[in-house]
Amino acid sequence: MTPVIDIRDLHVRFGEVEAVAGIDLAADSGRATALLGRNGAGKSTTMKVLAGVVPPTSGTVLVAGTDVAADPLAVKRTVGYCPDVGGLVPRATPWEHLQLTARLRRMPEWETRGRDLLERFGLGDVAHRVVGGFSHGMSRRLSVVLAALHEPAVLLLDEPFDGVDPIGVEATLEVVADARARGACILLSTHLRDLALEACASAIVLRGGSSVAEMDAVELTSETYRALLD
Numbered sequence: 052m053t054p055v056i057d058i059r060d061l062h063v064r065f066g067e068v069e070a071v072a073g074i075d076l077a078a079d080s081g082r083a084t085a086l087l088g089r090n091g092a093g094k095s096t097t098m099k100v101l102a103g104v105v106p107p108t109s110g111t112v113l114v115a116g117t118d119v120a121a122d123p124l125a126v127k128r129t130v131g132y133c134p135d136v137g138g139l140v141p142r143a144t145p146w147e148h149l150q151l152t153a154r155l156r157r158m159p160e161w162e163t164r165g166r167d168l169l170e171r172f173g174l175g176d177v178a179h180r181v182v183g184g185f186s187h188g189m190s191r192r193l194s195v196v197l198a199a200l201h202e203p204a205v206l207l208l209d210e211p212f213d214g215v216d217p218i219g220v221e222a223t224l225e226v227v228a229d230a231r232a233r234g235a236c237i238l239l240s241t242h243l244r245d246l247a248l249e250a251c252a253s254a255i256v257l258r259g260g261s262s263v264a265e266m267d268a269v270e271l272t273s274e275t276y277r278a279l280l281d
């Protein structure tokens with residue numbers, strides 16, 4: 052069976068910079084996979100390609116059977132994407148972000164789930180406050196909520212734990228567990244090995260734009276991880 056995420060020999064170039072230099076990666080439904088690696092390893096660029104926001108320079112990338120180069124819009128419909136930075140409108144409130152997301156996703160019923168997610172992420176009390184004044188961690192938490200709102204078949208979380216407090220970490224782990232239970236494919240990028248192990252069954256380590264290891268998360272001891280980074 053074809054994996055839900057199927058990347059073959061992906062290259063992404065930004066001018067002189069080769070951000071991704073020949074990645075092969077597969078991820079299945081009902082499973083969370085961690086994407087690890089040092090700063091600049093190519094994690095966010097890979098996520099952006101999978102989200103349909105950056106086109107591949109070469110290689111084949113299938114998301115739930117759709118080629119991202121051929122139909123990025125269909126891919127955007129399939130995935131829920133929490134970008135590493137940005138994506139929020141400073142003058143809008145969390146509730147307005149949910150309204151906009153639900154409208155773009157053509158979701159007829161979303162208020163109950165939206166309210167529940169905001170509560171779970173400790174954002175219920177600030178649901179009607181503009182996000183321009185939010186801390187980094189609060190913005191991260193809202194980005195995860197927005198990615199998860201429509202219960203996507205493919206959930207892409209880029210550094211979801213970055214600067215997030217324990218309540219937010221717990222809520223994110225719950226979102227990953229819920230998504231896995233309903234059969235979604237989750238790809239989560241992080242620098243944090245411990246949280247990767249807690250959230251994910253498998254791990255892929257990138258270095259210099261290439262994939263250098265793929266293993267069950269339990270096999271990724273701190274010594275193994277350290278050795279793979281160098």
Ligand SMILES: Nc1ncnc2c1ncn2[C@@H]1O[C@H](COP(=O)(O)OP(=O)(O)OP(=O)(O)O)[C@@H](O)[C@H]1O
Pocket residue numbers: 065068069070071088089090091092093094095096097135
């Ligand atoms: N838009 C861009 N223009 C030029 N270079 C870019 C662009 N985006 C990424 N890069 C470069 O591509 C490489 C990979 O970047 P990427 O953001 O994918 O790494 P990362 O593994 O997500 O890093 P981090 O852990 O720091 O977020 C880096 O050298 C980066 O400077």
